[in-house]
Amino acid sequence: MRIDILTLFPDMIKPMFEHSMLWRATHYDFLDVNIMDFREFSEDKRNSVDDTPYGGGAGMVLRIEPVINAIRSIENHENALKILMTPQGIPYHQERARTLSKNKHIIILCGHYEGYDERIRDYFDVEISIGDYVLTGGEIAAMVVVDSIVRLIPGVLSNEDSPKDDSFTNNLLEYPQYTRPRLFEGKSVPEILLSGHHENIRKWRLEESEKRTRQRRPDLYEKYLKNQEK
DSSP, rough: OOOEEEEOOHHHHHGGGHHHHHHHHHHHTTTTTEEEEGGGOSSSSTTEEEOOOOTTTTSSSSSSHHHHHHTTTTTTTGGGGEEEEEEEEEEHHHHHHHHTTTTTTEEEOOTTTTOGGGGGGGGSSSESSSSSOOSSSSHHHHHHHHHHHHHTTTSSSSSSSSGGSTTTGOOOOOOOOOOSOOTTEEEEEOOOGGHHHHHHHHHHHHHHHHHHHHHHHHHHHHHHHHHHOO
């Protein structure tokens, strides 16, 4: 997979790919990432990327030319899925991450300032929001999306089965996990996990996932039940 990230603050994003699974993804060529400072594509002498809004108002608005110039400089940009990070976008969730992970080429724009020139939206395929709150810029939101996508690329995680039990897969939260020591300050590991009976363990984990989802995320549990009825 290739991901191009358009940002005004590349140094915020670069360290992300120097650690953990994202380092593994780039180091072993599962991912080709390109972080672009789209200020370099400004058309004026000051390399400005923002301006005051027509009609007045607070803050500055991101100009269209640097963004579109940057996109058009990317090889095969016509075939890439273009994502606009914005609090006005569609809510992000695990199933959307799974869908995005199947794309071969993604371009992500990190916004800044008061907002975008509205015409920028015409050049993007999807607008995504990671939650009902506003950040200073789109860099953190883009990092969330990239991390959630890349870990689903086959081969990035050392255990191919790991994503299958992730929270939100099949609208369930993940079951409780335990490791050594077996007993700590009177708190013990459930005996069933020590039984070696794989089918009973599988059933227990499913029951615990259902119970946890029902208690903590009744909205998800309702979706889960509807899927079970199909």
